[in-house]
Amino acid sequence: xxxxxxxxxxxxxxxxxxxxxxxxxxxxxxxxxxxxxxxxxxxxxxxxxxxxxxxxxxxxxxxxxxxxxxxxxxxxxxxxxxxxxxxxxxxxxxxxxxxxxxxxxxxxxxxxxxxxxxxxxxxxxxxxxxxxxxxxxxxxxxxxxxxxxxxxxxxxxxxxxxxxxxxxxxxxxxxxxxxxxxxxxxxxxxxxxxxxxxxxxxxxxxxxxxxxxxxxxxxxxxxxxxxxxxxxxxxxxxxxxxxxxxxxxxxxxxxxxxxxxxxxxxxxxxxxxxxxxxxxxxxxxxxxxxxxxxxxxxxxxxxxxxxxxxxxxxxxxxx
Ligand SMILES: [Zn+2]
Numbered sequence: 001x002x003x004x005x006x007x008x009x010x011x012x013x014x015x016x017x018x019x020x021x022x023x024x025x026x027x028x029x030x031x032x033x034x035x036x037x038x039x040x041x042x043x044x045x046x047x048x049x050x051x052x053x054x055x056x057x058x059x060x061x062x063x064x065x066x067x068x069x070x071x072x073x074x075x076x077x078x079x080x081x082x083x084x085x086x087x088x089x090x091x092x093x094x095x096x097x098x099x100x101x102x103x104x105x106x107x108x109x110x111x112x113x114x115x116x117x118x119x120x121x122x123x124x125x126x127x128x129x130x131x132x133x134x135x136x137x138x139x140x141x142x143x144x145x146x147x148x149x150x151x152x153x154x155x156x157x158x159x160x161x162x163x164x165x166x167x168x169x170x171x172x173x174x175x176x177x178x179x180x181x182x183x184x185x186x187x188x189x190x191x192x193x194x195x196x197x198x199x200x201x202x203x204x205x206x207x208x209x210x211x212x213x214x215x216x217x218x219x220x221x222x223x224x225x226x227x228x229x230x231x232x233x234x235x236x237x238x239x240x241x242x243x244x245x246x247x248x249x250x251x252x253x254x255x256x257x258x259x260x261x262x263x264x265x266x267x268x269x270x271x272x273x274x275x276x277x278x279x280x281x282x283x284x285x286x287x288x289x290x291x292x293x294x295x296x297x298x299x300x301x302x303x304x305x306x307x308x309x310x311x312x313x314x315x316x317x318x319x
Contacts (some may be wrong), residue, residue: 036288037068040096040313042128042203043232044072044284045277051077052279057084060277060284061092067285070310071096071317073273077133078106080114086123098317100128102180103166104135109151110162112169119173127317129170130205131180131190139181142211143249153182154189163190164197171198176316178203178230184214191222201316202227203271208261209235210251216264223269228312231258232275233291244280255291255298267304271312 046060047053055063057074064072074081074088074097081099089097100118101107107114109132118126132151133139140150153163167190170177177199179187191202204222207214207229214222219229231253239252261270272295274287282290288309295305 034067034289035292036285038070039288039309040071041069041273041284041288042073042271042313043075043273043275045075049076053277054279054281055277055283057088058091061088061095061097063283064285065092065095069095069285073098073128075102077102077104080118082118082121082126085125089125098125098127100126100130102130102133104132110153110160110166112162112165115166115169119175128176128178129166130178131182133181136181138183139211154186157189159190159193167194167197167199174200174318176201176203178205179212180205181211184212184218187212187214188218188222191225191227195225203316204229206230206232206235206275208253208257220265223265228269228271228316229265230271230273232273233287234275236294255294258295259298259300262300262304267307268312270308271316272308
């Protein structure tokens with residue numbers, strides 16, 4: 001009996017210590033909490049839409065809520081999203097959703113009435129006014145026909161009368177101006193005039209890609225005027241080697257460029273979003289997680305990532 005007990009004691013002590021449970025399997029395992037928790041994605045493209053989208057407003061909001069995102073801003077190139085945002089928020093309680101309007105030909109271009117009615121939509125979720133995207137002069141000349149023309153918002157450094165009216169509404173209602181796909185020179189002119197008219201918050205839509213194509217010096221100029229430069233995760237994936245034809249004409253702005261921009265402009269002057277939602281692409285929540293991983297690998301600090309993905313979007317939305 002004594003022999004058996006001794007043998008048992010020996011067997012136990014001879015066993016190697018059991019590894020801590022967390023170390024079993026994949027050291028280290030993927031994080032339990034999404035790195036994108038608490039993020040507000042300022043730029044997503046859900047369905048319904050005129051282009052192929054992967055998820056509806058409600059589906060995208062459901063995934064985003066499960067990942068712990070704080071909010072989404074719905075963008076559509078041809079219609080208002082203020083009403084959709086209100087409905088999606090009702091369907092998916094626990095996440096904040098905003099919308100707005102893109103001033104393409106579908107809504108009459110630089111049309112003050114369209115902006116005025118958008119922000120009055122019930123639910124009060126209409127917040128963002130994007131300048132023209134695919135109908136802008138810059139977009140048409142860059143991607144469609146170099147001899148063609150599109151909507152202008154400023155000529156020779158002076159904003160057009162319609163643009164002036166829209167800026168006054170944005171200032172009065174404290175909406176968020178996003179510059180869309182206009183020329184870099186127009187971004188500068190509109191930012192300057194918007195600030196003079198009392199517009200608080202301005203976001204330069206994917207400012208460093210070929211549309212609008214701001215140089216770092218121009219980006220610095222508008223950041224000093226009080227605008228914030230947007231970088232979208234979609235731009236990490238675009239360029240001539242991209243897998244889909246629709247992604248090939250956009251220059252790539254990767255994590256190293258963002259790391260350089262943080263040094264040049266300061267994290268307070270940058271906002272990171274995804275511009276995702278396209279058919280065949282990852283969800284925007286996946287995009288945010290990937291973007292955070294890429295930024296950290298490029299040496300951007302957690303504090304700066306927090307500013308660019310959580311604090312700055314909250315500030316721009318007036319939270
Ligand atoms: Zn977009």
